[in-house]
Amino acid sequence: MRITVKLFATFRKCRFDVKVREVPPGTTVSDVVEEMRLPGSIGIIFVNSRHADPSHELSDGDTLAVFPLVGGG
Amino acid sequence: MDKILRVDMGAEGGPKFKTEPVGEFAGLGGRAMTSAIISKEVHPLCHPLGAENKLVIAPGSLSGTSASMSGRISVGCKSPLTGGIKESNAGGQAAQVLARLGYAAIVLEGKPEGDDLYKIFISKDGVEVSVDNSLKNLPNYPLIEKLKGQYNDRAAYMTIGTAGEMKLLAASIACTDPEKRPTRHCGRGGTGAVMGAKRVKAIILDDTGMKMREPKDPEKFRNANRRFVEGLRKHPITGEGLPAYGTNVLTNVLNEAGAYPTHNFRTGRFENAANISGEVQAELEVKRGGIATHGCHRGCVIQCSGVYVDKDGKYVTKQPEYETVWAHGGNCGIDDLDVIARLDFLDDNFGVDTMDTGAAVGVAMEAGLIPFGDGAGAIRLVEEIGKGTPLGRILGCGAEVTGKVFGVERVPVVKGQAMAAYDPRSVMGIGVTYATTTQGADHTAGYSVGPNVLKSGGDLDPLKPEGQVEMSRNLQIATAAVDSTGMCLFIAFPLLDQPETFQALLDMIGAFHGITLTGDDVTALGKSILKMEREFNTRAGFTKHHDRLPRFFLKEPIPPHNVTFQVTDEDLDKVFNW
Ligand code: SF4
Numbered sequence: 215m216r217i218t219v220k221l222f223a224t225f226r227k228c229r230f231d232v233k234v235r236e237v238p239p240g241t242t243v244s245d246v247v248e249e250m251r252l253p254g255s256i257g258i259i260f261v262n263s264r265h266a267d268p269s270h271e272l273s274d275g276d277t278l279a280v281f282p283l284v285g286g287g
Numbered sequence: 288m289d290k291i292l293r294v295d296m297g298a299e300g301g302p303k304f305k306t307e308p309v310g311e312f313a314g315l316g317g318r319a320m321t322s323a324i325i326s327k328e329v330h331p332l333c334h335p336l337g338a339e340n341k342l343v344i345a346p347g348s349l350s351g352t353s354a355s356m357s358g359r360i361s362v363g364c365k366s367p368l369t370g371g372i373k374e375s376n377a378g379g380q381a382a383q384v385l386a387r388l389g390y391a392a393i394v395l396e397g398k399p400e401g402d403d404l405y406k407i408f409i410s411k412d413g414v415e416v417s418v419d420n421s422l423k424n425l426p427n428y429p430l431i432e433k434l435k436g437q438y439n440d441r442a443a444y445m446t447i448g449t450a451g452e453m454k455l456l457a458a459s460i461a462c463t464d465p466e467k468r469p470t471r472h473c474g475r476g477g478t479g480a481v482m483g484a485k486r487v488k489a490i491i492l493d494d495t496g497m498k499m500r501e502p503k504d505p506e507k508f509r510n511a512n513r514r515f516v517e518g519l520r521k522h523p524i525t526g527e528g529l530p531a532y533g534t535n536v537l538t539n540v541l542n543e544a545g546a547y548p549t550h551n552f553r554t555g556r557f558e559n560a561a562n563i564s565g566e567v568q569a570e571l572e573v574k575r576g577g578i579a580t581h582g583c584h585r586g587c588v589i590q591c592s593g594v595y596v597d598k599d600g601k602y603v604t605k606q607p608e609y610e611t612v613w614a615h616g617g618n619c620g621i622d623d624l625d626v627i628a629r630l631d632f633l634d635d636n637f638g639v640d641t642m643d644t645g646a647a648v649g650v651a652m653e654a655g656l657i658p659f660g661d662g663a664g665a666i667r668l669v670e671e672i673g674k675g676t677p678l679g680r681i682l683g684c685g686a687e688v689t690g691k692v693f694g695v696e697r698v699p700v701v702k703g704q705a706m707a708a709y710d711p712r713s714v715m716g717i718g719v720t721y722a723t724t725t726q727g728a729d730h731t732a733g734y735s736v737g738p739n740v741l742k743s744g745g746d747l748d749p750l751k752p753e754g755q756v757e758m759s760r761n762l763q764i765a766t767a768a769v770d771s772t773g774m775c776l777f778i779a780f781p782l783l784d785q786p787e788t789f790q791a792l793l794d795m796i797g798a799f800h801g802i803t804l805t806g807d808d809v810t811a812l813g814k815s816i817l818k819m820e821r822e823f824n825t826r827a828g829f830t831k832h833h834d835r836l837p838r839f840f841l842k843e844p845i846p847p848h849n850v851t852f853q854v855t856d857e858d859l860d861k862v863f864n865w
Pocket of ligand 1: 356378379581582583584587588589590591592775776777
């Protein structure tokens with residue numbers, strides 16, 4: 215199945231902003247995240263604009279957005 | 288900080304001032320000081336631009352010490368924008384300098400007759416109030432250029448631009464940064480209009496010959512400050528994200544969350560948000576030879592600010608903040624950082640709140656004055672404010688007035704003040720704060736975006752009403768207390784996530800006063816401030832019906848989540864039950 219992965223802030227360094235990827239069914243958020251070996255801890259995960267846990271199982275066509283902990287205001 | 292300067296601008300024969308002991312207000316700083324004086328001394332039914340209103344300027348209780356991050360200044364008055372009590376705070380150099388000069392507050396009272404414009408100079412040698420009509424009609428940048436030559440290089444300036452002179456409801460008070468640029472504004476609530484009504488164009492503060500304020504227990508204080516700074520450095524938000532990308536790092540987050548108010552709060556997602564994100568902004572600044580990491584005052588270790596330059600490397604403005612990039616950007620369908628930077632400069636120069644001005648432009652677009660996405664048109668509209676044309680005056684009075692004049696229903700304000708860059712339908716926690724804070728819609732009054740969206744300081748589903756009232760209540764209490772210390776509010780992220788950093792701050796305040804401070808003391812201070820402010824607003828005529836969002840937030844679902852604001856009125860009325 216195909217998913218879109220988006221990275222932000224420090225996670226983009228030496229990686230990418232957006233990428234469409236082919237993953238096997240049953241892939242979880244943490245499978246995708248671990249494979250990318252992101253530096254530092256994960257702050258915010260959205261799947262299709264909703265907060266999701268690392269254990270969330272992805273479906274075909276999902277958009278996964280991963281941020282480090284960020285803030286401002 | 289053992290004295291208060293009172294300047295009676297309306298005294299017979301010209302302004303008179305006196306310095307008096309801090310007395311019953313001893314120990315208070317920042318918002319605690321401004322709200323205490325306003326609630327005690329200002330008639331709640333007075334006209335905000337009349338002689339009865341007062342403008343109180345107070346450094347935080349830790350300002351002027353060697354405590355990191357302690358350079359925020361609070362300005363209080365009865366707000367001409369909301370009609371309620373106001374505390375508007377800013378960075379820049381003013382707080383540190385004023386505190387070192389020994390003043391716990393400056394209170395501008397009365398109102399002079401006639402057209403003369405005044406400046407007030409405060410140094411270790413005393414106070415001078417003088418007429419200077421050569422400053423008339425000067426926007427902030429040329430004003431500072433003109434004044435700079437006349438005063439010591441150490442001086443800090445608090446000024447109003449043309450909007451303040453015209454007493455526009457969104458007029459701000461500018462504070463100069465370490466490079467003496469008028470970029471840090473007490474933006475919210477029209478404090479600049481009150482200063483303008485008192486005919487004070489500039490306050491010049493020079494602390495030459497003064498020392499840092501000394502803590503009672505210097506050793507303990509130094510140690511606590513060290514632990515505090517360590518805590519800020521190791522937290523990803525204050526140690527990494529804010530320094531590298533500034534507050535605008537939030538554009539992509541809120542847009543991904545579907546909570547980024549776009550086209551005047553019609554949808555929660557802006558398709559071109561990536562073009563104006565903090566990531567792109569920081570890269571552009573570095574590439575062009577600007578600065579992506581800069582402190583708004585000396586002693587800031589987070590340094591969320593920066594310097595925005597044009598393609599030739601020439602200074603345009605400070606790094607526009609997230610709220611500004613949103614208000615003038617996504618909110619208006621504009622995706623060009625150069626246009627947004629120009630608008631930020633114009634706002635600073637004329638001296639208006641970037642949020643209420645951006646929201647007003649969005650409302651004007653909704654009314655059809657110019658189309659959404661029209662950057663050149665937006666610049667033209669904001670330039671009208673500087674010219675003082677009737678249209679400019681309308682826009683410079685903010686979103687609510689603009690909506691009324693142009694017959695627009697979708698006007699995102701509470702108590703007359705514009706909302707910030709978070710839609711209250713898809714971040715319900717911030718909706719509770721917008722609705723209930725004493726300040727009019729104000730995200731900083733209780734930043735529920737942290738636990739709702741950023742997963743800092745807690746974890747609540749932003750799309751559900753459950754738990755939001757309690758979260759907003761606790762944050763409003765904590766914020767009122769932090770706003771009294773002079774500390775930048777961004778310390779709240781590590782404070783809420785790292786108990787040892789919170790303890791370090793308690794120890795630092797305690798060591799300064801030679802006491803032991805607990806978390807309960809902080810909570811008690813926060814509650815006492817909110818209570819004073821609520822009581823003032825009640826006496827000014829506010830009821831529970833003013834603690835509500837505009838009805839369209841309850842009626843119109845916002846895409847992509849297609850939600851409405853779901854916290855009930857009954858629950859909103861519980862925010863201040865503690
Ligand atoms: S973190 Fe940003 S807003 Fe806060 S004091 Fe530093 S530069 Fe100013």
